[in-house]
Amino acid sequence: MRKLVFFILLLLSSVSVFTAAAKEDPKVQESEKLSSKVSSTTTGQTLYLQNILPGSLVEIYSLVGIKLLSIRSESSEKTIELSLPKGYYFLKVANTVKKIVIK
Helix, strand or coil: CHHHHHHHHHHHHHHHHHHHHHCCCHHHHHHHHHHHCCEEEEECCEEEEECCCCCCEEEEECCCCCEEEEEECCCCCEEEECCCCCEEEEEEECCEEEEEEEC
């Protein structure tokens, strides 16, 4: 009988630990919602970004993975003047990665 009670208590305590770990931080949820809706537009050498979480790191990588630019955004919208040759690049904003084209 003692073993059964001990086993039930152990089982209940482990379930409460797992449910507490499953709850997510609201700031993380907000960050993921905003970063999944990041909008980018390129016009010539100008990159327009919208729906960025303020304080996010904006990075541009070449196709081979070399970091070319790293800027921290101050607001939810950002305009960046680029001095890159024509081609394809990767744009990383928080947890979102997109392909951009410089024409």
